[in-house]
Structures are given as structure tokens and as C-alpha cells.
Amino acid sequence: MTARSLFSFLLLSWAGVCVGQPAYAVDAQVVVHADRPGAVIRPEIYGQFAEQLGHGIDQGIWVGEASAIPNIKGYRKDVVDALKAIHVPVIRWPGGCFADEYHWRDGIGPRGQRPVRRNLSWGGEENNAFGTHEFMDFAELIGAKTYIGVNVGGGTAREMSDWLEYLTADGQSSIARERRANGRDKPWKVAYLGIGNEAWGCGGHMRPAYYADLYRQFATFVHPSGDDPSAIVRVASGANADDVAWTEGVMSAAGELIDAYGVHYYTLPTQDWKKKGSATDFGETEWIATLHGALHMDDLLNRHSAIMDKYDPKKRVALVVDEWGNWYDPQPGVASPPLYQQNSLRDALTAAMTLNIFHAHADRVRMANIAQMVNVLQAMILTDQKRMVLTPTYHVFDMYQVFQGATSLPLDVRAPDYVFGNVHVPGVQASAGRDAAGVVHVGLVNPSPDKPVRLHVRLSGAQAKSIKGRVLTAPAITSINTFDHPGVVKPEPLAGMSSSGGEWVLSLPPRSVVVLDMR
Ligand code: AHR
Numbered sequence: 001m002t003a004r005s006l007f008s009f010l011l012l013s014w015a016g017v018c019v020g021q022p023a024y025a026v027d028a029q030v031v032v033h034a035d036r037p038g039a040v041i042r043p044e045i046y047g048q049f050a051e052q053l054g055h056g057i058d059q060g061i062w063v064g065e066a067s068a069i070p071n072i073k074g075y076r077k078d079v080v081d082a083l084k085a086i087h088v089p090v091i092r093w094p095g096g097c098f099a100d101e102y103h104w105r106d107g108i109g110p111r112g113q114r115p116v117r118r119n120l121s122w123g124g125e126e127n128n129a130f131g132t133h134e135f136m137d138f139a140e141l142i143g144a145k146t147y148i149g150v151n152v153g154g155g156t157a158r159e160m161s162d163w164l165e166y167l168t169a170d171g172q173s174s175i176a177r178e179r180r181a182n183g184r185d186k187p188w189k190v191a192y193l194g195i196g197n198e199a200w201g202c203g204g205h206m207r208p209a210y211y212a213d214l215y216r217q218f219a220t221f222v223h224p225s226g227d228d229p230s231a232i233v234r235v236a237s238g239a240n241a242d243d244v245a246w247t248e249g250v251m252s253a254a255g256e257l258i259d260a261y262g263v264h265y266y267t268l269p270t271q272d273w274k275k276k277g278s279a280t281d282f283g284e285t286e287w288i289a290t291l292h293g294a295l296h297m298d299d300l301l302n303r304h305s306a307i308m309d310k311y312d313p314k315k316r317v318a319l320v321v322d323e324w325g326n327w328y329d330p331q332p333g334v335a336s337p338p339l340y341q342q343n344s345l346r347d348a349l350t351a352a353m354t355l356n357i358f359h360a361h362a363d364r365v366r367m368a369n370i371a372q373m374v375n376v377l378q379a380m381i382l383t384d385q386k387r388m389v390l391t392p393t394y395h396v397f398d399m400y401q402v403f404q405g406a407t408s409l410p411l412d413v414r415a416p417d418y419v420f421g422n423v424h425v426p427g428v429q430a431s432a433g434r435d436a437a438g439v440v441h442v443g444l445v446n447p448s449p450d451k452p453v454r455l456h457v458r459l460s461g462a463q464a465k466s467i468k469g470r471v472l473t474a475p476a477i478t479s480i481n482t483f484d485h486p487g488v489v490k491p492e493p494l495a496g497m498s499s500s501g502g503e504w505v506l507s508l509p510p511r512s513v514v515v516l517d518m519r
Contacts, residue, residue, distance in 0.1 A: 025451040025452070026415065026416060026427055026448065026451050026452070026453045026454070027415075027453070027454050027456075028413065028414060028415030028416075028427060028428045028453050028454070028455050028456070028508075029412075029413070029414045029415070029455070029456045029457075029458070030411055030412070030413050030414075030428065030430055030442065030444070030455060030456070030457045030458070031411060031412045031457075031458050031459075031460055032409050032410075032411045032432040032440060032442060032457070032458070032459050032460065032518075033409055033410045033411060033412075033460050033461065034409055034434065034440055034459045034460060034461045034462035035460060035461025035462065036409065036410050036461070037407045037408070037409060037434065038362060038363065038407065038408040038409065038410060039362035039363040039407070039408055040362060040405065040406070040407055040408070041358075041359050041362045041403050041404065041405065041406050041407070041408050041433050042362070042366045042367065042405075043087070043089040043404035043405050044089045044090045044145070044320075044366060044367035044368070045321075045355070045358045045359075045362075045365060045366070045367060045368040046086075046087070046088070046089050046355075046368075046397060046400070046401070046403075046404055047088070047089055047090035047091065047092065047144075047147070047322075047367050047368055047369040047370075048088050048090075048091050048092070048144075048369055048370055048372065048373040048380065049091070049092040049093075049096070049322070049323060049369040049370060049371045049372045049373060050091055050092070050093050050372060050373040050374070051093070051094060051095045051096035051097075051098050051371075051372060051376065052093075052094045052095065052096075052098045052102070052119065052126055052130070053095075053096065053098060053119065053121070053122040053338055053339060053376060054122065054124075054337035054338040054339050054340055054375060054376055055337040055340065055374070055375040055376075055383065056339075056372055056373065056374055056375050056376040056379075057130050057374075058127075058129070058130065059375070059383060060076075060079065060373070060374030060375040060376075060381070060383050061075060061076060061079055061130070061138065061373070061374055062074055062075060062076075062129065062130045062134060062138075063075075063076055064129065068386075069385070069386050072141065073137070074134070075138055075141060076383065076388070078383075078388045079374060079381055079383065079388060080141060080142060082380070082381055082388070082390060082394070083142045083144075083373070083380070083381075084142050084143065085398065086380070086394065086397045086398050086401060087143070087401055087404065088142055088143075088144045088373075089144060089145060089404065090144055090145040090146070090147050090191060090192065090367060090369070091135075091138075091139050091142075091144045091145075091146065091147060091369075091373070092147040092149060092192075092194065092322055092369045093135050093146075093147070093148065093149065094135070094148075094149060095121070095149055095197055096121070096149070096197055096323075097121035097122070097197065097198065097201075097202035097203070098119065098121050098122065099149035099150065099151055099194065099196075099197045099203075100151050100152060100153030100154055100155075100196060100197055100202065100203045100204065101119075101120050101121060101151065101153070101154055102151055102155075103151065103155065103159065104131070104132055104159070104162075104163040104166070106126075106128045106131065107128045107130070107131020107132050107134075108131055108132055108133065108166070108178075108179075108182055109182060111128075111129050114127065114128035114129065114131065115128060116128070121202060122338045122339070123338060124338075132163075132166065132167065133182060133183065133184055136167070136184075136188040137184075140188070145189070145191035145192070146188065146189065146190050146191055146192070147191060147192035147193075147194060147235070147322070147367075147369070148163075148167070148190055148192070148193055148194065149194035149196075149197050150163065150193060150194065150195060150196070150218070151196075152195055152196030152197075152199065152203060152204070152214055152215075152218060152237075153196060153197075153199070153202075153203040153204040157217055157218045157220075157221040158221070160193075160195075160218060160221065160222070161221045161222070161223060162175060164190065164193070164222065164223065164224050165223075165225070166178065166179050167179075167187065167188050167190050167224075168187045168188065168189070168190060168224040168225045168226050169187060169225040170186075170187050170225055170226065171225070187225065187226060189226065190224060190232055191231075191232070191233065192232070192233045192235055192260070192367070193222060193224075193232055193233070193234050193235065194235045194237070194262065194322065195215050195218045195219060195222075195234060195235065195236060195237065196211065196214070196215070196218075196236075196237040197237055198237060198240065198264065199211040199214075199237040200237075200239075200240055200243065200246055201240065203237060207249075208245070208246050208248075208249025208250050208253070209249055209253055211237065211250060212249060212250045212252075212253035212254040213253070213254075215236050215237075215250070215254045215257070215258070216253075216254050216257055219234050219254075219257045219258075220257075222234055233259045233260050233318070234257070234258065234259045234260070235258075235259070235260040235261070235262050235320060235322065236250055236254065236258045236260070236261050236262065237262060238250065238261045238262040238263045238264070238304070238319075238320075239263050239264075239304060240264055241263075241264065241265045241266075241300060242300060242303070244303050244304060244307055247261070247263075247304050247307045247308065248307050251307060251308055251310075251311040251312070251317075252311060255308075255311040255312055255317065258317050259316075259317060259318065260317060260318040260319070260320045260366070260367065261304075261308065261317055261318070261319055261320065262320045262321070262322040262323075263300065263301075263304055263319065263320070263321050263322075264321070264322065264323040264324070265296070265297060265300055265321065265323075265324050266323070266324065266325060266326070266327040266371070266377075267290055267293040267294045267296075267325070267326045267327070267350060268293065268326075268327055268328075269282065269286040269289050269290045269293070269326075269328070270286075270289070271289075271293065275329065276327055276328050276329045277289075277290075277328055277329060278328060278329060278331070279326075279328035279329075279331065279341040279342040279343070279344065280331070280342050280344060280478060280480060281478075282346070282477075282478060284420050284449055284477070285420070285421065287346055287420075287449060287477050288418070288420040288421070288423045288425060288447070289423060290326060290346055290350060291346075291349060291350060291353065291425050291447050292423050292424075292425050293350075294326075294349075294350035294353050294354055295353060295357070295425060295426075295429070297321070297324070297353075297354050297357045297358075298357045298360070298361075301319065301321075301357065301361045301364070301365060304319060305319060305361070305364045308364065315363060315364055318364070318365070318366035318367060319361075319364045319365050319366070320365070320366060320367040320368060320369075321358070321365065321367075321368040321369070322367065322368065322369045323369060323371045324354060324368060324369075324370060324371060325347075325351075325370050325371045325372075325377050325378030326341075326346075326347055326350055326377070326378045327341075327371075327377055327378075328341045337375065338376075339372075339376045339377050340375055340376065340382075341377060341378075341379075342382075342480050343378060343379060343382070343391035343392055343393050343480065343481075344392060344477070344478050344479060344480045344489075345392050345472075345473070345474045345476070345477055345478070345479045345480075345489050345511060346477060346478070347378050347391065347392055347393045348392035348393055348395060348396045348472055348489065348513055349445055349447060349511065349513060351370070351378070351392075351393045351396040351397070352396045352400065352429075352443060352445050352513040353429050353445050355396070355400050355403070355431070355443065356429055356430060356431035356443050356445070357431075359403060359408050359431035359432075359433060359443070360408065360410075360431055362408040370393070370397075378393055379391055379393070380393055380394040380397060381394060382483075384483055387483045389481050389482065389483050389486045390481065390486065390490075391481060392472065392474075392479075392480070392481065392489040395472050395489065395490055395491050396472065396513055398491065399443075399470050399472060399491055399513065399515045400443060400515060402433075402435060402439075402441045402515065402517065403431075403433045403441055403443065405435070405436070406433030406434055406435045406436075406441060407433055407434050407435075408431070408432070408433050409432040409433055409434055409440065410432075411430055411431070411432045411442070413426065413428050413429070413430050415427035415428040415453065418447045418448045418451075425447050426447075427446075427447070427448065427453065428444060428445065428446060428453055428455065428508065429444070429445045429447065430442060430443060430444045430445070431443050438519070439517050439518065439519050440459060440462070440464065440517075440518040440519075441515060441516065441517055441518075442457065442515070442516040442518065443513070443514075443515050444508055444513070444514040444515070444516070445512070445513055445514075446508035446509065446510060446511065446512050446514075447511070448510050448511065449477050449510055449511050450510050450511075451510055452507050452508060452509050452510055453507070453508040454505065454506075454507055455505070455506050455507070455508050456503050456504070456505050457503065457504045457505075457506070457516065457518075458502060458503045458504070459518065463502060464504065464518035464519060465519060466518075466519045467497050467499070467504050467506075467516055467517065467518050467519075468493070468494075468516070468517045469493070469494030469497065469506065469514055469515065469516045469517070470491045470492065470493060470494060470514070470515050471491065471492055471493075471494040471508075471509060471512050471513070471514045472489065472490070472491045472492075472512060472513045472514075473489075473509045473510070473511055473512035473513075474488055474489040474511070475488075477511055494506065494514055494516075504516075504518070
């Protein structure tokens with residue numbers, strides 16, 4: 001602590017005692033290096049994932065035009081409005097594991113005549129009412145780019161290139177005419193093309209060398225039409241969490257044909273896929289374990305990036321985290337659609353921590369897709385018939401919108417760890433960025449369930465004359481939003497910030513996410 005901040009700390013402690021505020025158990029400092037701009041934080045790291053499973057799309061996004069639920073051409077109006085409000089930059093579809101069983105021709109033409117297939121990955125039946133037109137028009141409606149996952153495990157390169165022609169061809173080819181006959185004159189834009197999904201698992205249980213060869217074959221036949229055919233980003237199916245051998249194998253054998261490399265990482269409170277842990281019924285042991293697990297993302301990115309640097313030192317290839325989030329057990333005794341889970345304040349904190357980590361890796365991490373958008377895993381939104389509720393994770397994506405397109409700024413954080421049992425996590429976890437208007441935004445997490453942090457924030461190389469903040473917290477670590485009580489976890493303005501000698505002092509409440517705007 002500098003002499004100046006020690007002085008302001010003593011002064012504020014004294015002032016706090018005088019006005020009867022609680023004594024601060026934790027004091028911390030953040031210095032944002034406004035004079036050391038890094039890479040641009042691509043808006044696409046705020047991307048989402050919508051798979052054909054459970055009530056993710058069917059009922060979550062799509063209800064059909066005849067539904068009594070208010071809809072815009074079949075898309076739930078409440079969900080569309082909520083997604084527009086957070087400016088979803090890109091959506092990944094149709095999977096996931098489902099992508100490697102999906103045949104795109106099943107999802108075009110008159111809806112009543114589309115085939116009904118078993119959903120082999122997730123159970124139940126897929127009526128294909130939501131197909132190519134429905135997805136592409138949905139993305140257009142909410143203003144998002146598209147990320148299409150193609151079937152490598154059970155499909156062919158020919159099937160992929162026909163689909164791409166259907167999506168993007170502007171000429172008079174039979175496939176372009178077929179699209180027009182199905183109601184879409186102008187071609188759509190496909191921004192990203194995923195060549196297989198989890199090729200090491202549900203996508204075919206392949207070995208890296210075999211997948212790399214298949215990737216090379218498929219990538220060769222990616223010929224989109226349109227203004228700039230080279231603009232499409234080909235995404236390779238990357239590693240499962242820590243599997244750096246997969247990264248080594250795929251990058252060494254196919255790196256020169258890869259535009260983006262997709263890593264998947266899910267956080268489980270127990271780290272045990274057989275008994276992952278509850279979404280709602282947990283104590284401090286599971287709380288800190290989940291936060292600690294989310295922070296592992298940083299280590300993963302460092303290790304995969306180091307291998308990518310070996311084959312791609314100029315960082316041409318993007319690292320994309322095209323599936324991430326918390327994954328819990330289904331609620332016992334409650335019949336729910338597959339992969340449906342509640343979302344608590346804990347999910348908000350891990351979302352903010354993960355986004356903070358992505359900001360720090362902005363030079364290599366250029367897209368991410370949280371799993372998933374509606375009613376599946378760490379969702380933004382939950383629906384039940386006519387009702388909809390915004391989750392704590394949604395509110396973090398809302399608060400953090402200001403980072404989309406900002407320039408990442410390095411920061412130094414000094415805070416004593418929050419410790420429970422023998423698990424340690426940083427007492428304050430943070431990231432910073434400067435937007436086009438010059439405003440510096442700082443995202444902060446106080447992981448302690450019960451202790452506020454008195455935070456001293458300073459910019460180096462710039463002066464902040466004013467500050468505003470929003471805070472997300474709730475009465476308990478397990479607090480949730482429900483259809484009957486949708487406003488338990490929601491952002492509020494942050495009050496009580498003061499400045500002294502170029503430094504801002506504020507309180508981070510226990511178990512909170514805060515975003516500051518410094519001008
Ligand atoms: O997001 C759910 C599933 O998790 C995806 O389908 C799959 O890719 C991953 O294992």
C-alpha cells in the first residue's frame with residue numbers, strides 16, 4: 001500500500017466509524033494501466049450456444065406462429081426482446097453433439113412435411129420445425145452473427161458444401177433456387193463454420209491425427225459464395241478442457257488450414273461427471289469449489305495458447321471457447337427437460353470471472369459461446385409456458401456489455417485471498433477495458449460470501465474525474481430468480497463511492513459482481 005492510499009484508508013476507516021458503517025474486514029487495491037492498451041475484446045466472446053435439445057429451442061425460443069404465447073413469426077417475443085437488450089453478437093447452432101447427427105435437409109421445406117427423427121444425443125424426438133431458415137432468420141432478428149456446426153461424425157464433406165451453398169449462394173444454381181422456393185431470396189451470411197464437435201467424444205471418438213485429416217478434407221470443401229468468400233471462419237473441434245495432447249496433435253497436423261480452434265470447458269462443483277453437484281442446494285464448500293473451478297479457465301487458456309504459439313506464433317488462429325459454463329445435476333424428484341438447471345448468484349460470479357479471464361486473453365481468445373442460451377445448462381433465460389425469467393447470468397452479460405469491442409487494459413490487483421477449507425481464490429478478481437468513447441470499465445468480483453471489500457481503484461496514465469457503478473448481489477449465495485420472484489438477483493446502482501488524491505474508494509459487497517465506468 002502506498003503512503004497515499006494508507007492515508008486514505010485510515011481516513012475512510014475513521015469516517016466509517018463516525019457514521020456507524022461496518023468495519024471492513026478486507027482492504028484491496030486495483031491499479032488499471034490505462035497507458036498500456038492491449039488487444040480489442042471481441043464482442044464475439046459474449047457469444048451464445050443454442051442446441052436442439054430439451055427446451056432450449058423448442059419452447060425456449062421457438063413456439064410457432066399459432067402459439068398463444070406472444071411471438072414474432074414463431075419466435076417468443078419476450079425472449080427475443082431480452083436477447084436484443086444484451087446484444088448477443090453470435091449464436092452457435094445446431095449443436096453440440098446434435099450437430100454430428102444433424103442432416104440439414106431434414107430442416108427445410110414445409111414444416112408439416114419435415115421428417116421426425118429420434119434425438120440420439122439427448123433423447124426424445126426432433127420434429128425439425130426449427131431448421132435452417134428458422135435459425136438464420138432468428139439470428140437476423142436479434143442482430144447476431146451465425147456460427148453453424150456441420151456434421152463430420154455422421155455426414156460428408158459434400159453434405160456440408162451443399163448446405164453452405166444453400167445458405168450463401170446468390171446465383172442460379174439449383175440449390176440457390178431451392179432456397180428461394182423455400183421463401184428466402186437473398187443469401188444469408190455465415191460467419192463461422194464449426195467442422196465437427198467434440199470429435200474426441202460424441203463427435204466420433206476420434207484420435208487427434210484422424211480428426212486432423214478429416215478436418216483437412218472438410219476444410220478444403222468450404223466454398224461459401226457472397227461478397228467475401230474468404231471471410232468465413234473455419235473452426236476446428238478442439239480440446240476437452242486440459243487435453244493439451246489434442247491441441248498438439250491437431251495444430252501440428254492441420255494448423256495451417258485452421259482459422260479458429262475451439263476448446264470446451266465446463267465447471268462442475270465436484271469435478272465428478274457422475275455426481276456433479278446441485279444447482280441450488282449447496283454450501284460454502286461447493287461455492288468456493290465452483291468459483292475455483294471457473295478460475296481454472298485461465299490456466300487452460302495459457303496452456304492451449306502456448307501450444308498454439310508454437311505452430312502459429314503470429315496468432316493468426318483464434319482460440320475460441322465455444323462451450324463453457326457450469327453444469328449441475330438435474331434437480332432430484334423434479335421432471336425436467338434434459339440439461340435444465342436453475343441459475344443462482346454463484347453462476348453470476350463464475351460468469352463474471354470467466355469473462356474477466358477472456359478479457360485478459362483478448363489477443364488470442366476471439367469468440368466464446370456460453371452453454372447455453374435458454375433453458376439449458378447455464379442459461380441466460382428460463383421459460384415456463386407463458387412465463388420467462390432472466391437469470392443472474394443474464395444480468396452479468398447485461399452489465400458486461402460495455403466491454404464488447406473495448407480495448408483490454410492490464411491491471412494489478414492486491415487483495416488477500418478468500419479462503420475456505422484448503423481452497424484459495426483471489427479476494428478480488430477483475431478485468432478492465434477502455435471503450436471507443438474513452439470510458440474505462442472495470443469488472444470486479446468479490447467472492448467472499450460474507451465480507452465486504454473496501455476497494456481503492458486508481459488509473460495509471462489517466463485520471464478519472466467521475467465514476468459510476470452497477471452491482472449485482474443478493475441475500476444469499478444460493479439466491480435465485482424464479483417465475484414467482486424474478487427480481488431477487490438483479491443489478492442496482494452502486495452507491496457510496498468517494499475520491500481522494502486521484503484514487504476512488506468504494507465498497508464491494510460480499511458475494512458480488514460490480515462494473516465501474518470511469519471517465
Ligand atoms: O452443451 C451440452 C453438450 O456438452 C454439447 O452438446 C456437447 O458438445 C458437450 O459435451
